[in-house]
Amino acid sequence: MGKIKNYYVCQECGYEALKWSGKCPDCDTWNSMVEEVREAKTSKSSSSILKISNEPQSILEIKSLNYERLDTDIKELNRVMGGGIVKGSLILISGDPGIGKSTLLLQVANNISKKYGKVLYISGEESEEQIKIRGERLQALSKDLYLLSETNIENIEHHVNKFNPIFVIVDSVQTLYHPSISSAPGSVSQVREGSNSIMRIGKSKGIPFFIVAHVTKQGALAGPKVLEHMVDTVLHFEGERTEEFRILRTIKNRFGTTSEIGVFEMREKGLEEVANPSAVFLEDTDFNKEGSIVIGVMEGSRPILVEVQALVTETKAAMPRRTSVGIDNPRLNLILAVLEKKLRLPFYKYDVYINVVGGLNIEGTFGDLGIALALISSIKSCETKLEKLLVVGEIGLTGEVRPVSFSEKIVNEGKKMGFKNFIVPQRNKDKILSDGISVMGVSTLKEVINKVF
Known part of the structure; x- marks a missing residue:
């Protein structure tokens, strides 16, 4: 039996120390060091014979595998995951409380069970009833669709081996615990051990696992960073609980792209797909009013049109406000x-508020020009003098309008939505x-100013 040792582990970043300290030396978080008891493994004799199970192979000699995917019958989820759920994969989904994670997973479990067979939904937060x-x-x-309320990892492994399901959901990884580890559920050691056990079961049996993870107050994934490295796919649910729309975004995906998003609408009977996000985001838009501009952005292979609203108001404060939602x-x-440098506009004495209507977070530089015009x-x-105007373009630090990729796709989407006037970078116009x-x-x-105002 190995010697028992005490460690102090940061619950935010996983840093380990032999002595307790009020602040983690690695991530500078206060009061996050928690004592954990661990059995030190005794090292084996250096004269022991190594058992070699395999040999290095040339990459050209290794056979390629055709990954079989499970169709979830939810097109927006399939799009985000690259075409469906790969068998044997480990998928992590996170999001704020009440955003709809458990709702989406129950719908997925129901669809897969009807199409492929037995699905096991394991919950450590809710009872079966x-x-x-x-x-x-x-x-x-x-x-x-079978339900199980369980938090013991050994019991979960027993049920999976006995039940042999097609697909397993674990809600959530922070509630799991292993009896051999003395720390409380949700600690770094328990989360790491729980994820390792789930990954081992899924990879050995070819069963895809969907695991739910909590988030911190700042919206980041709770627990050790190794959790994200361990899984095959990381999904994140965005949106406000008071709003109807939810955005599902891929942060990591070993079997597909990370640039796609899925758009859902929360209804009484669950999450419904939004096939045409542009129509939804522009549903109540007045296309010609002060401080409002419609811009086009690319989310993966999908062009999306959204409205950007700006409010600039004079302030007497020494430090004017800069508040943005979605940007x-x-x-x-x-x-x-x-704008201050090149157009001599005195924003230094104005409060600035800017908002992307519909709850979408804009990434990239597609909306720079539209934001500036708003x-x-x-x-x-x-107001702008052009009716039904759509703007796309990047702004450089010297005041030039730089080209963006996929401008023709954004313009074609604008045509479908009934826009008549388009402002694009000069180098994109020829395409x-x-x-x-x-x-x-x-x-x-x-x-731009001379043509719009």
Whole structure:
């Protein structure tokens, strides 16, 4: 038997120390060091004979595997995951409390059980009766959908081996515990051991596992970073609980792209897919009003049109406010700095509020030009003179309008939505067919101002 040792482990980053300290030396988090008891493994004699089970092989000699995928019957989820759930994969889904993680997974479990066979839904947070109540509301009552309320990893492994399901859901990994580890459920050691056990079961039996993970107050994934490295796919649910729309985004995917998003709408009977997000985000848009511009962005292979609203109001405060929803604050500050320098607009004495309607978080530089025009429209208190205008383009630090990729896809999406006027970077204009629409190419911010206002 090995010697028993005490360690102090940070519950935020997993840093280990022999002595307790008030602040983690690695991540600087206060009061996160928790004592854990561990048995030190005795090292074997160096003269022991190694058992070699395999030999290095050339990559050209290794046979390629055709990964079989399970169809979830939810197109938006299939899109995000690259075409479905790969057998034997380990998928992690996170999001704020009440965002709809358990609802989505129960719908997925119901669909897969009807199509492929037995599915096991393991919950450490709800009883079987509580899950059944939610299943009745969602009409997820397949006879091959089995429920289990369990948190002991050894018992879970026993049930999976005995039951041999097609698909397993674990909600959530922070509730699991292994009897051989003295720390409480949710600690770094327990989360690490639970994930390792689930990965071993799934890979050895070819069973895909969906595991739910909690998030911190800042919205980051709770637990050790090794959890994200261990799994094959990391999904994150975005959106406000008070809003109807939810965005499912891929952070990591070993079997597909990480640039796709899935759009859902929360209804009484569960999450419903949104096949045309542009129509939803622009449903109540007044296309010609002060401080409002419609922009086009690319989310993976899908063009999406959204409305950006800006409010610029004079302030007497020494430090004016810069508040943005759906846009990175550093990107907003960069655009404001360019407008102040190149167009002499006095944003330094104005509070600036900017919002992306519908709850979508814009990534990349597709919306730079549209954001700038919304800010200019608000500070000048004037509307654009072009009806049904769609704007796309990146702004450089010297005030030039730089080209963006997939501009023709965004313009084609705008055509379908009934837009007549388009402003794009000059270098993108040559690739766009202006049949029945007005496409204006611009090179600088000053050139844009003359055409829009």
